[in-house]
Amino acid sequence: MSLSKTLESSNTRRHFLKKTALAVTTALALSTGACVSSAYALGEPEKEDLKFGFIKLTDMAPLAIAYEKGYFEDEGLYVQLEAQANWKVLLDRVIDGQLDGAHMLAGQPIAATIGYGTKANVITPISMDLNGNAITVSNKTWAAMKSHVAMEDGKPKHPISASALKPVVESYKDAGKPFKMGMVFPVSTHNYELRYWLAAGGLNPGFYAPHKGDTSGTLNADVQLSVTPPPQMPATMEAGTIEGYCVGEPWNQQAVFKGIGVPVISDNSIQKNNPEKVFGLREDFYEKYPNTTVRVVKAMIRAAYWLDEENNKNRPDAVKILAQPNYVGADYKVIANSMTGTFEYEKGDKRSEPDFNVFFRYNATYPYYSDAIWYMTQMRRWGQISEAQTDSWYKDMAKKVYRPDIYKQAVDELIADGTFKASEFAEVTKTDGFRGVQDDFMDGIPYDGSKPNAYIDSMTIGLKGDKTL
Amino acid sequence: MNPLTWGVIEPFYKLAIGEDRKGQVNTIIKMIGLPLVGIFFFLLLWQAAASNIQTSLGQFPGPVQTYEQFVSLQAEAEAEALKEEKFYQRQEDRNAIKLEKNPEAEIKIREYTGHPTFFDQIGRSLVTVMSGFILASIIAIPIGIVIGLSANAYSAVNPLIQIFKPVSPLAWLPLVTMVVSAVYVTDDPSFDKAFLNSMFTVLLCCLWPTIINTAAGVATVTQDLKNVSQVLSLSWWTHVRKIVLPCSIPMMFTGLRISLGIAWMVLIAAEMLAQNPGLGKFVWDEFQNGSSDSLGRIMVAVIVIGIVGFFLDRGMLIIQKAVSWDKTADIR
Numbered sequence: 117m118s119l120s121k122t123l124e125s126s127n128t129r130r131h132f133l134k135k136t137a138l139a140v141t142t143a144l145a146l147s148t149g150a151c152v153s154s155a156y157a158l159g160e161p162e163k164e165d166l167k168f169g170f171i172k173l174t175d176m177a178p179l180a181i182a183y184e185k186g187y188f189e190d191e192g193l194y195v196q197l198e199a200q201a202n203w204k205v206l207l208d209r210v211i212d213g214q215l216d217g218a219h220m221l222a223g224q225p226i227a228a229t230i231g232y233g234t235k236a237n238v239i240t241p242i243s244m245d246l247n248g249n250a251i252t253v254s255n256k257t258w259a260a261m262k263s264h265v266a267m268e269d270g271k272p273k274h275p276i277s278a279s280a281l282k283p284v285v286e287s288y289k290d291a292g293k294p295f296k297m298g299m300v301f302p303v304s305t306h307n308y309e310l311r312y313w314l315a316a317g318g319l320n321p322g323f324y325a326p327h328k329g330d331t332s333g334t335l336n337a338d339v340q341l342s343v344t345p346p347p348q349m350p351a352t353m354e355a356g357t358i359e360g361y362c363v364g365e366p367w368n369q370q371a372v373f374k375g376i377g378v379p380v381i382s383d384n385s386i387q388k389n390n391p392e393k394v395f396g397l398r399e400d401f402y403e404k405y406p407n408t409t410v411r412v413v414k415a416m417i418r419a420a421y422w423l424d425e426e427n428n429k430n431r432p433d434a435v436k437i438l439a440q441p442n443y444v445g446a447d448y449k450v451i452a453n454s455m456t457g458t459f460e461y462e463k464g465d466k467r468s469e470p471d472f473n474v475f476f477r478y479n480a481t482y483p484y485y486s487d488a489i490w491y492m493t494q495m496r497r498w499g500q501i502s503e504a505q506t507d508s509w510y511k512d513m514a515k516k517v518y519r520p521d522i523y524k525q526a527v528d529e530l531i532a533d534g535t536f537k538a539s540e541f542a543e544v545t546k547t548d549g550f551r552g553v554q555d556d557f558m559d560g561i562p563y564d565g566s567k568p569n570a571y572i573d574s575m576t577i578g579l580k581g582d583k584t585l
Numbered sequence: 586m587n588p589l590t591w592g593v594i595e596p597f598y599k600l601a602i603g604e605d606r607k608g609q610v611n612t613i614i615k616m617i618g619l620p621l622v623g624i625f626f627f628l629l630l631w632q633a634a635a636s637n638i639q640t641s642l643g644q645f646p647g648p649v650q651t652y653e654q655f656v657s658l659q660a661e662a663e664a665e666a667l668k669e670e671k672f673y674q675r676q677e678d679r680n681a682i683k684l685e686k687n688p689e690a691e692i693k694i695r696e697y698t699g700h701p702t703f704f705d706q707i708g709r710s711l712v713t714v715m716s717g718f719i720l721a722s723i724i725a726i727p728i729g730i731v732i733g734l735s736a737n738a739y740s741a742v743n744p745l746i747q748i749f750k751p752v753s754p755l756a757w758l759p760l761v762t763m764v765v766s767a768v769y770v771t772d773d774p775s776f777d778k779a780f781l782n783s784m785f786t787v788l789l790c791c792l793w794p795t796i797i798n799t800a801a802g803v804a805t806v807t808q809d810l811k812n813v814s815q816v817l818s819l820s821w822w823t824h825v826r827k828i829v830l831p832c833s834i835p836m837m838f839t840g841l842r843i844s845l846g847i848a849w850m851v852l853i854a855a856e857m858l859a860q861n862p863g864l865g866k867f868v869w870d871e872f873q874n875g876s877s878d879s880l881g882r883i884m885v886a887v888i889v890i891g892i893v894g895f896f897l898d899r900g901m902l903i904i905q906k907a908v909s910w911d912k913t914a915d916i917r
Contacts, residue, residue, distance in 0.1 A: 165695060172873050183698075189675060196698045199870055201860055209860075212766045214778050347873035354641055370875055374641035441661075441882070442700035445874025 158529050161192050161408040169200045169209060169218035172347050172444045173364040174455055175245045175393045176219045177434055178475060180443045182419035191411035199442070202345035203301040210396060211236040217397035217412065219244060223303030223491050225396040229517045230492075232303065232326065232500050237399035241522035242413045243483050244393040244420070246474040249306055249383040250368040250459070251313060253281070253360035254353050258378040258462075260284045271465055275385035275558055278317025285319060285338055298344040298352060298361035302333060305392050307341065308494040309383045310362035314339055315577040316386075316559040323499040325585040333498065335585060353377055364392075365454040365473070366446040372460050373450050379461050384471055388556035389478050391487040402522065413526035417481055418535065424476035431456045483523055485549035486565025488514035493568050497578035504582035510568040520549055646881035651888070654881035662702035669697045701862050707889060710852060710863035713780060714897075717787030718848045722841060725792045729799025729840070730825060733833065739800060750793040754786045754851040758858050761785045779861035786855040791844040798840025802833025838905035845901055849894045864890055 166188075170176040179197055182188050188195040200206040200218070207224055209215045211234060225238040253261070264280040266273040288295040299307040302324070311321040322337025324330065334340045344352045349363045354376045361367075362383075371377035383390055395416060402409045422430055435452045438444040444451060453460050459469040474480045489510045495501045524545065530536045538545070555562035563571050573580045596616065600609040628648045635647035646654070673694070680692040701709065732739040765781050806829055814824045856865025868886050871879045 164693075172870075186675070189679075192679075194695050194698050197700070198860070199873070201858070201869065205860065212778075214766075345873075347875060350641070350875065376641055439876070441871065441874055441876070441878075445870065445876055445879075447876045450876075 158410055158525075159407045161411050162405040163216075163408045164192055165194050165196075166216040166408070166412070167196045167198060167214075169198055169206045169215040170443075171203065171206060171219060171345075172199055172446075173219075173248075173393075174366055174438055174444055174451055174473060175248045175364055176443070177423055177438060177455075177473075178244050178395075178416045178419040179219055180437055181422055181434060182415040184437050185419065185422060187415035187418045188412075191415050193408065193411055193415065197443075203304065207234060207238075207396075210238065210398065213398075216401060217395060220394055220396035221301055221304045221306075222391055222394050222487065223305065223308070223495070224301070225394065225517045226488055226491055226513070227303040227495070227500070230495075230501070230513055232495065238396045238517070239399045239402060239519050239522075240394040240396055240483050240488075240517055241402070241409060241519045241526075242395050242416055242481050243391055243487070244395055244416070244475070244481075246389045246392055246478060246480045247382065247384040247471060248392050248454075248473045249309060249362060249364045250379045251310060251360065251362045251381050251383075252349075252353070252368045252371045252377045252379045254356075254358075254377050255375075257281070257284055257359045258380070260287070261380075272462070274381070274461075274467070276380045277558075278314045278319055280317070281314075282318055289338070294340045295338070296340045296342060296358045298349055298358040298363075299341050300346050300349075300363055301343060302331065303491075303495070303500070305383070305390070305491075306362040306364070307333075308491065308498075309386050309390070310341065311494070311498060313362075313381060313386050313558070315575070316557075318577075320577055321498070323579065323585055325499055325502065327502040328585070333500075335499070350374055350376060366444060366450045369450045369453040369460060370446060372453075372463055373447075375463065378463075379459070382459060382469060382472060384469065386558050387554075389471065389474065389480075391480075391484070391490075394483065402519075409522060410526050410529065413522060414530055417476075417526060417530060420475040420481050421536070421540075424474065424480075428457055428470070479544050479547075481523070482544040482547070483518040483520050483549075484547075484551055484565075485511065485514040485518055485520075486551045486554075486563075488518045489565045489568050490563060493563075493572050496568075496572055497575055499579055499585055502584055504569070504584075507567060507569055511566075514549075518549070520544075520547075640880065642875060642880055643877045646884045650881045651884040654878060655885045657878070658703040658882065658885060662704050665699055665702050668699055672697050672699065703867060703885075706863050706867045707893065709861075710856065710865070711893070713783050713856070713861065713863060714787060714845075714848050714852045717784040717852070718791055718845050720784070721788045721791045721844060721848070722795055724788075725795035725840075725844070726799055726837065729796045729837070730803055730829065730833070732796070733800035733803025734825075734829065739804075746793055746796055749789075750797075752790070754790050754854050755858065757786050757789050758782065758855060761789070762859065777861070779859045782859040783852060783855035783861040783863070783865075786859070787848045787852050790851040791848040794843035794847065795837070795840040798843070799833060799837045802836025802840075803829050805836065806832045835905070835909050838901065838908070842898060842901040842905065845897055846894065849890075849897055853890060 168179060170179055183195055183197055198215070200209065200215075203221060203224065206215070206218050207220070207228065210218050210220075211228070220238075220240075222240075222243070225240045227233050228236045228238040261280045261284050262272070264283055265276055285295045297310065299310050301307065314321045319338045320336055321339055321341055322334040324333045325335055332342075342358065344358065344361065346363050346367050349361045349367045350370045352358055353361060353371065354374070360377070360380075368379040372379065383392075395412075397409065423434055432452065435448060435455050438451050438455070439446065439448045453466075454469070454472050457468060457470045457472070458466050459472050460466045471477075492501065492510050492513060496505070527536075527541045527545065531538050531541065550565045553562050553564045557563065561571075561574055572578070579585070593616070596609045596612040600606060600613070632647040632649070635645040635650075638645035644650075676694055680694070683690045683692060728742070732742050762782050765778055765785065769776075769778060769781060810828050810832065814828050819827065852863070853865040853868070855861070856863040857869040860866060860869075864886055868883050871882045871886070
């Protein structure tokens with residue numbers, strides 16, 4: 117709350133500044149004429165034939181749109197998009213050069229750079245979206261937890277806390293059975309969101325201990341989490357292997373349509389406007405082909421803008437494209453359910469969620485250092501980073517992976533060639549890469565990206581200080 | 586080869602020229618009528634079973650839905666062809682502008698970047714399977730001849746063949762993947778790594794039947810023929826060429842046919858895992874899509890995989906008959 121207030125109060129001031137800045141730049145542009153654009157002109161792409169990977173999720177939309185709307189071609193790039201089997205295959209293929217870049221989980225470039233899992237220098241010049249995930253439980257679990265959910269006008273009161281799930285998990289424990297849930301990858305947003313939700317409700321999702329060779333992440337766990345590729349989530353839950361999962365769209369809505377489960381909370385309610393997927397590529401690719409990289413980012417910014425343009429007016433068109441079998445391929449109505457501003461929880465309980473998927477608004481495309489650091493704090497919290505690190509280590513790592521410098525270059529180009537007005541990027545051209553204090557998490561614990569260790573210590577469940585397992 | 590003597594055509598030809606009409610009609614009924622009856626009952630059974638299976642993706646596709654999906658796949662391929670045309674048009678326009686600005690500019694026409702259609706994927710699968718199969722044959726036939734000629738070599742190699750023969754492609758694939766990415770390092774790869782992965786997996790799985798059968802074929806050379814060869818004091822090479830090869834060809838081709846069958850089966854699994862464009866990836870992608878059309882499309886792929894496999898086998902059979910010296914042998 118306080119953040120949005122400060123934003124609001126500074127808005128009028130900023131508006132004034134923006135206006136003067138605009139006036140100055142226009143005057144400059146007029147006086148120097150063509151010189152400005154030629155000084156800015158970005159060279160031809162060094163590499164024009166590119167192959168990008170993606171996972172069948174609606175948040176791959178910026179890639180599909182940049183392709184279908186010809187934004188890549190406008191930059192002189194000939195891109196092939198290819199669906200990948202799972203996140204591990206996707207990352208490995210980027211690292212060994214079979215793919216030039218890919219739609220990635222925010223945690224993947226970070227983990228690769230700090231050496232958790234496959235080690236490689238992967239960078240993120242642009243963030244692809246905010247939000248877009250949800251947690252779904254099986255019908256059986258929902259029936260058991262519903263009696264513990266507060267009701268409002270005959271409908272469950274949202275957001276639903278994991279404390280409603282606690283009695284169910286305890287009954288499993290009493291019966292000597294493990295309670296299992298699925299997430300998509302050990303360093304996925306989904307893993308951290310699901311863990312955040314469970315821990316905020318008093319359930320321990322378990323620890324990793326990579327220094328002891330334990331990468332299952334189930335040490336001391338109340339709820340055992342395991343990896344399942346997104347498109348297989350509904351089938352795995354239907355088979356009874358897991359009781360619930362955290363995944364991106366359309367796989368939560370798919371559970372509703374198939375009648376096999378009930379989404380209980382969207383990630384936007386766990387953390388408002390949380391950063392989700394990013395575009396990742398190898399650092400040496402950027403060093404070798406800087407113009408190509410900047411042009412890719414340009415095309416993707418245009419695609420993100422198109423997706424959010426005028427209150428999501430293009431979303432139905434976007435859903436039509438995503439429903440093609442070579443992209444996401446799920447049924448139109450399943451994808452449309454979450455992409456067009458609504459989200460269906462229990463069958464028939466369709467609620468308005470205009471920000472369920474955000475591609476451009478709220479500076480969604482800017483790669484904030486503080487977002488990278490938040491992921492690292494969660495890696496530390498759950499033991500993936502097994503030893504305590506200094507605040508400056510977190511910042512150095514974030515600066516190594518997140519590359520707003522490339523992003524800003526692309527924005528400058530887009531403004532210079534007249535695609536966008538400078539005012540549309542006023543905030544991101546000024547930021548130092550930190551969002552400031554964020555207090556929009558469901559448990560109310562504030563996060564300040566400049567003080568990661570203090571934040572880690574403020575968590576109830578999780579590793580703190582210099583504790584190692 | 587006279588096409589008029591081919592099994593399928595012969596009875597019609599004879600019927601046309603009026604040779605033993607009754608016998609020909611009988612043959613035709615047996616050859617075409619009975620299979621049609623079989624297929625008809627299969628379709629009925631399929632339809633009945635499908636309408637009783639309710640999955641979370643809707644009803645299991647029966648013959649009608651499967652046919653509808655086949656039609657929609659065709660329509661998609663046509664739409665893609667149209668997009669491809671426009672893609673080339675745009676490239677030409679762009680190149681024209683580029684040339685206008687700078688007449689020395691280097692221009693390229695690049696291949697269509699869109700996704701492969703179902704029919705492209707059939708083609709790619711065939712290319713992959715044939716490359717793997719041909720490479721495997723080039724390796725397997727000489728090995729088979731050598732171990733067939735020498736009982737000692739056979740004893741030495743046989744245990745290895747028996748151990749590797751039953752290994753599933755799924756076990757080979759991770760090893761192949763890692764080796765290919767370690768060994769095949771170039772800046773300008775002329776082959777896709779995913780293609781190489783699936784091809785080598787196919788190769789590893791379809792070597793064995795050819796080796797075993799070639800060796801067995803070579804071992805069938807009778808003592809009389811060997812004696813002839815010795816009397817004429819043929820060189821080793823001439824002995825292999827004039828005596829061993831012709832004798833072992835029927836068995837060799839039995840091996841090749843089994844190998845090709847295995848190659849085709851393995852390929853689908855390999856493509857699924859290696860993410861190499863082809864029918865295997867098509868099935869996997871559709872499974873992941875989980876749309877209400879997906880099962881129908883997978884069913885189309887299943888039938889196409891079966892039909893392609895059938896034609897590959899028939900193709901091998903025709904070659905086998907053509908190169909076999911014993912034209913009276915009943916090969917099926």
